[in-house]
Amino acid sequence: MGVLYGLRTAVFYILLSLSALVWSVVSLLAAPFLSFPARYRFITVNWCGFAVFLAKHLLNIEYRVTGIENIPSERCVILAKHQSTWETFFLSAYFQPLSQVLKKELFRVPFFGWTMALVKPIAIDRSNPKQALKQLAKQGAERLQENCWLLIFPEGTRVPMGKIGKFSRGGASLAVNAGLPVLPIAHNAGAFWPKQGWSKRPGVIDVVIGPAMYAEGEGSKAIAELNQRAFEWVAHTQFEIGALDEQVFAEIKEKAAK
Template sequence: MALLRSVLFNVLAFVLTLLMGVGAFPIRWFAKRYALPYARLWARLVLLLFRRICGVEVRITGQENLAAAGQGPMLIASQHQSAFDTLIWMLLLPRPSYVMKGELRRIPLLGPMLILAGMMPIERAAGAKAMRVLLRETEKAVAAGKQIVIFPEGTRTAPGAQVPLKPGIAAMAAHAGLPVVPVATNSGLFWGRNAFLKRPGVLYVAIGAPVAPANRKLLLGEIEKSWRVLEQDFATPGITAQAQEAPHGG
């Protein structure tokens, strides 16, 4: 049953993305201000298919912590386990802007819409230049009142795995003086990295209390500490055992 559900979801999500990608041409040419609402609609429809077809219940805890950080600019420091994590914040934030890999802008149909929707493409191989671009883009996002979503792990990571966090978020927080909201998830148990098979179950997005960016050197440790608390108290009960049982692609 899970295989059939996965086939149906993957086919419908691909067709939806293709159709909406083609349908975005008028927006790109004549109505650029609708790029973000259009991208938000695409994310909403893909996640609707994911929930209904694959039998996934999404539970979001700690949304009051977003309110505590205010409605203006902030940094969302989210764990990154699946494509789900790149979609959900389109629905949870008023003006989201993702820090994304620069190569994504070159994806036909999708890439140009990501740029128009206000995402922040960074060429990570550019070294120090990439950091300067990141801080410059952060300034622009703050000036526009956007909420910046960044995945400090740098790539999709299996549930329960721990990797060194990238320093970019600490530089962004110190440079712009933004509150940092840590987020834990177990999305990889249901939509694994490069995994064709999608699994049913309860998917958690656990939003923690804002972390003060006062000490740049300690910020990464504070984010990791918050993630571990969120995993234990809200997001991923039994995550180690589940991660061992559920195969992940990639």
């Protein structure tokens, strides 16, 4: 993208890192005395919003959101496509208060990790998948009862542009057991903020919020059906916004038709 854009990207990361340090220190001093909703706004909404602001004004990475009318009045489980770091910033600021799954190792990062612990994330040990699933089920249900949005990236990791990973059923299971819907979200952030490397590209990220989806029944069959419905909606929407390869989408449609 050129030397100038590379310099702007370097400045972006410097400012983002400095802001994380400064805001973590400020938050550790002030946030513990706030109610949880106010604490979430103070810590997460302000800093994540600043990250999105920096990306827009330094890197010319803008965004547009469609489907806002689909957001239910009740808190529920968000099942979002995962391609980059941008959507973590954006969704954390857009839906509030929100709890999300992260690696427990982040809690060990001085200042930043300690601050993260104040906003009630679900910190799992990825080396122990069975225990992680139990923890997600227990703490996820608690967060929903506390009237938090619950952000799940069902692919489990960032998947590059053009691809889509298998959706785990953890998020759908939580929604079914709580009697709440899932809210699918598609986007093409990976086109401008790739998974690998530090390079960025200017452009407009499309964020598409789908219809709230309820389970048809109860039990494991209803969970699997809801999860598949959300997966197919995300895949179809990813294809529509140019973020899923045609061959990959054709294979998904062929499998769904069987």
